[in-house]
Amino acid sequence: MSKKIFSGVQPTGNLHLGNYIGAIKNFVNLQNESENSCIYCVVDLHAITVKQDPNELKKNIRETTAAFIASGLDYKKSIIFNQSLVPAHSEGSWILSCIARMGWLNRMTQFKEKAGKDKEKASVGLYIYPILMAADILLYDATHVPVGEDQKQHLELSRDIANKFNLDFETPNFLIAPEPLIQKNFSRIMSLKDGKKKMSKSDPSELSRINLNDTSDEIANKIKKAKTDTKLIPDNESELAERPEAENLLGIYSSLSDQTLSKTINEFSGKNFSELKEKLSSLVVDKISPISIEINKLLKENSFIDKILSDGAEKANEIASIKIKNLKKIIGF
Numbered sequence: 001m002s003k004k005i006f007s008g009v010q011p012t013g014n015l016h017l018g019n020y021i022g023a024i025k026n027f028v029n030l031q032n033e034s035e036n037s038c039i040y041c042v043v044d045l046h047a048i049t050v051k052q053d054p055n056e057l058k059k060n061i062r063e064t065t066a067a068f069i070a071s072g073l074d075y076k077k078s079i080i081f082n083q084s085l086v087p088a089h090s091e092g093s094w095i096l097s098c099i100a101r102m103g104w105l106n107r108m109t110q111f112k113e114k115a116g117k118d119k120e121k122a123s124v125g126l127y128i129y130p131i132l133m134a135a136d137i138l139l140y141d142a143t144h145v146p147v148g149e150d151q152k153q154h155l156e157l158s159r160d161i162a163n164k165f166n167l168d169f170e171t172p173n174f175l176i177a178p179e180p181l182i183q184k185n186f187s188r189i190m191s192l193k194d195g196k197k198k199m200s201k202s203d204p205s206e207l208s209r210i211n212l213n214d215t216s217d218e219i220a221n222k223i224k225k226a227k228t229d230t231k232l233i234p235d236n237e238s239e240l241a242e243r244p245e246a247e248n249l250l251g252i253y254s255s256l257s258d259q260t261l262s263k264t265i266n267e268f269s270g271k272n273f274s275e276l277k278e279k280l281s282s283l284v285v286d287k288i289s290p291i292s293i294e295i296n297k298l299l300k301e302n303s304f305i306d307k308i309l310s311d312g313a314e315k316a317n318e319i320a321s322i323k324i325k326n327l328k329k330i331i332g333f
Contacts, residue, residue, distance in 0.1 A: 002035040006142035006178075008043035008083070008133075013060035015067045017210040017288065018189035018199035021255045026146050026183050028072040039140055039316065040073060042082040042309070045089060045132060049125040062305045063295070067212050069308070070294035081312030083136065088320035092135035093128075095327060099165050100131050104157055110150070134158035138175050139320040146181040148188065155180050169330050186255040192226040195244025213292045216285045223249075223281040228273040235269040237261060249273070253280050256287050 009015075009023060031038045042064050047057060061082050068080055083089050105111075108130055111122070137145055137158050147155055155178065162175035191197045191208040199209045207222055214222070227245045234240060240247040253276065254264040268276050298305060 002037065003030075003033075003144045004140065004142050005030050005036055005038040005144055005146065005181075006041070006137050006140050007039075007146050008041035008046070008136060009064055009068075010047050011042050011044050011057065011060035011064040011082075012047070012201050013056065013063050014201055015064060015212045016199055016201060017212070017252065017284070019067075020071060020212060020288070020291075021189050021252065022148060022183070022187050023146070024068065024071045024073070025255070026181075027068075027078075030146065030181075031073060031078050038078040039142070040068060040078055040080050041136060041316075042068075042080075043133075043136065045083045046129055049123050049129050061309075062299065062302060065305050065309060066295045066298040067291070069298060069305075070212070070291045075308045075312060079312050079315045080308055081316045082309050085309065085313035086317045086320050088139055088317070088324040089132065089135055092139050092320075092324055092327065093132040095331065096135050096138070096161050096165070097128060097131045099168065100134075100157070100161050101164075104160060105130065108153060108157070110154070130154045130157050131161070134161045137178055138162055139323045140316075141176045141323070142178045143176060144181045145178045146183065149182065150188075152180055152182065171330055174326070174330065185261070186251045189252060189255075190244065190248040192222060192248075194227065195246075195248045210284060210288065212288060213295050214288070215292065216289050219285050219288060220281045223277050223284060226277065228277075233265070233268045233271050233273065233276060235265065237265060246273075249276060249280060253283060256283050 007023070007027060009019065015024070027038070027040055030036050042061050044057065044061055047060070065080065065082070069075065073080060105127065110130075111127055112119075114122075114126060133154050134157055137155075138161070145155055145158075159177040162177040165175050166172055189199045191199050191203060192210070193203075193205055193208045197203070201209070203209060207225055210219055210222055226249060228249070229243055229246060231243070231246075233246065233250070234243070240250070250261060250264050250268070254261045257264070
C-alpha cells in the first residue's frame with residue numbers, strides 16, 4: 001500500500017546520534033520503499049518559538065539539510081525544503097487555529113515540559129505550535145507520519161483538527177486524518193553519561209552525545225568514556241530494566257547493526273562492557289564517519305544546499321498552495 005509520508009526536524013544544529021537513530025535513519029528507509037511518496041521538512045518556523053540568533057538559525061538550517069543528505073535522503077526521490085519558504089504553512093496554521101479548541105491545547109504535555117516553571121514568560125508560539133505541526137501535515141494530505149512516542153499526542157491533535165474541520169464544513173475526507181508510524185525500537189537514544197536522560201544537544205557535556213559531525217577519534221573517545229555499571233552484560237532483556245546505561249549501549253549497537261536487542265544480548269552476554277564498547281566504537285565509526293565527512297563537505301557548498309531547499313520548496317508550494325486555496329474556498333474566502 002502506498003503511503004504519503006511527511007515529517008520534520010527542527011534546525012537545532014549539530015544533529016546527533018539520537019536524531020539519526022530516532023528519526024533520520026527511519027526517514028531513509030521509508031524513502032527507499034518505492035511505493036512511498038516522502039516529504040521531509042526543516043521546520044524553521046517551529047524553531048523560532050524560542051529566541052534564535054538569526055545567523056545561527058541560517059547556519060543550523062543548512063547543517064540540518066546537510067545531515068539529511070549525508071545520511072542518505074535523496075532530494076531527487078523526496079521533497080526536502082525548509083518550512084518558512086512555503087507561505088501556506090503559516091496561513092494554514094492560522095485557519096486551523098480557529099478550528100482547534102483551547103481544551104485540546106491545554107492537554108498538550110510538551111508545552112508544560114518545554115515552558116518549564118515560568119509558563120507566563122513562554123511565547124504564544126510555543127503554546128500553539130502543535131497547530132502549526134498539524135498544518136504542516138494536513139497541507140500535503142499525508143497519510144502517515146513517522147513519530148516517536150513523545151510526538152504521538154501532537155499527531156492525535158492533527159487528527160482531531162482534520163475530523164472537526166470535515167464535520168463543521170461537511171467536507172468528508174477533505175483533510176486527511178494521518179496515521180502514526182511509531183518506531184517502537186530504539187526511538188529514544190539516551191545520554192552517554194546518564195541513561196535516564198534523552199541524548200540532547202542542550203546537555204552541557206559534549207561527552208553525553210555523539211554528534212553526526214564528530215571525527216572518528218572523538219566518537220571512540222566518547223564511547224570509551226560512556227557511563228556503565230560494574231556488572232557483566234546480562235543474558236536477557238528483563239535484567240536491563242534497572243540498568244539504563246547498559247540498555248542504551250546495547251540498543252545503539254542493535255539499531256546500527258540492524259538486529260534485535262535479544263540478538264545483541266546473546267552476542268555479548270556474560271562479557272565485560274569493554275568488549276561491547278570496543279565493537280560499538282568500530283560500528284559507530286563505520287556508520288557515522290562517512291556521514292560526518294559528507295556533512296563537512298556539503299557545508300562548504302552553501303549554494304548547493306540552498307538550491308536543494310529552494311527547489312524542494314517550489315515542489316512543496318505546488319502541493320500546499322492548491323490545498324490552501326481549496327481550504328479557503330470551503331471556508332468562504
